[in-house]
Amino acid sequence: MAADHTRNAILQAAERLYAERGFADVTLRDIVAAADVNLAAVNYHFGSKDELIAELFVSRSLVTNRERLNLLKAAEEAGGGRAGIDKVLRALVGPTLRGCLGPDKQRSDAARFMIRASIESVAPIRKIKNREIGHLRRFAAAMQRSLPDHAMVDIYWGIHFALAMAHQTIRDSERLDKLSEGLCDLDDVQGIIERIVGVSVMALTGRAAAKA
């Protein structure tokens, strides 16, 4: 249908503008101007501004979550139902980091949008984030299979810390870059992933991780 054209133009323009300028100072009028559609089109196609934002965020989250679970599944199948803890953690933090870090120039609107979403915490997105707990539980279960004699409480703290490091690196890569005067190479995504996985494995097991 031709109507999809308008819908997609709005989604694409919104994602780009939010990625570039943040949620706070992008108005519907900015979006419709960029998408070259009428102001009323947003409410017609999405119901409200918040639903537009939510749809953007949900669709992007689904992609990341699917990738995470695929990696986890692959790792567990390769290990006969049990994956090494480093592999589980790599499946947890890898997709997001790969999506959101790396050289600025090649960062997609989608990636920058998700970075904004994690920095700015706007109402419609905040509500959705609360539903991601079910997703994390599957990683908790996998980690328990990987470390059968660990207490669950330590596993939860392990997930929490791993996500904290990944998240903060995405959120505030600028501060680390300034603080270290460029010493910390934020374009070396694979190196960062290994660093975070390494620390997380040590946090959980008290000893160094296997190399990737």
Next chain:
Amino acid sequence: MAADHTRNAILQAAERLYAERGFADVTLRDIVAAADVNLAAVNYHFGSKDELIAELFVSRSLVTNRERLNLLKAAEEAGGGRAGIDKVLRALVGPTLRGCLGPDKQRSDAARFMIRASIESVAPIRKIKNREIGHLRRFAAAMQRSLPDHAMVDIYWGIHFALAMAHQTIRDSERLDKLSEGLCDLDDVQGIIERIVGVSVMALTGRAAAKA
């Protein structure tokens, strides 16, 4: 002066309201109503809404930063100019965590305000945060004295990860609580500090930390 009364009433009301409801949906009119002063008083005493927010944030930050540096200084003096890495890290993450975690009921408006400030990222605060790098460098220097044969790049990553864990625990304690179904005790502030310090020390040295 009697004029200070109005100023302080505004500051106090603003802090309480921002702490309770966040920056997004507290207006100047809410603040002046709670402070029982005239609408124009905010612009008269602070210049603008943003300057009011900035003043609140700066004054609260100064308190935390001073406490951090006092702890660091004390630890270094006790160690003859060099503090154990665990003590440096405890000085870095302890004050914020003690201020912002612990049982809800006893959390002050100031603490909840700072939590909001870290979650919601509003423009006037974002600008100020960029100036905190000088403060962090003093911790980097102390860590270098503590671990003289470590590369600076690892020390920067250590600071980054330690702050990441502390910050995320404050930001998203709710998610961890839900995920772990209460298993992770977020009221045990000292326990959390030791957990974060422990992981950070391991991340830096590859071995377990000394007990507090």
Next chain:
DNA sequence: GATAGTTTCATACAACTGTTTGAATTGCAA
């Protein structure tokens, strides 16, 4: 107790926001 400076107040302002409306247009099926 008059005066000058500070502080308060009610009110208006100007701009911007997301949303709604109802008519015009388009696309498609019969």
Next chain:
DNA sequence: TTGCAATTCAAACAGTTGTATGAAACTATC
């Protein structure tokens, strides 16, 4: 072509926001 639904459009709406104004009420000094 006709009829009907889906879509687009310009315009207005209703509400909110932070800020400015100028007069009034204070306060302290001489």
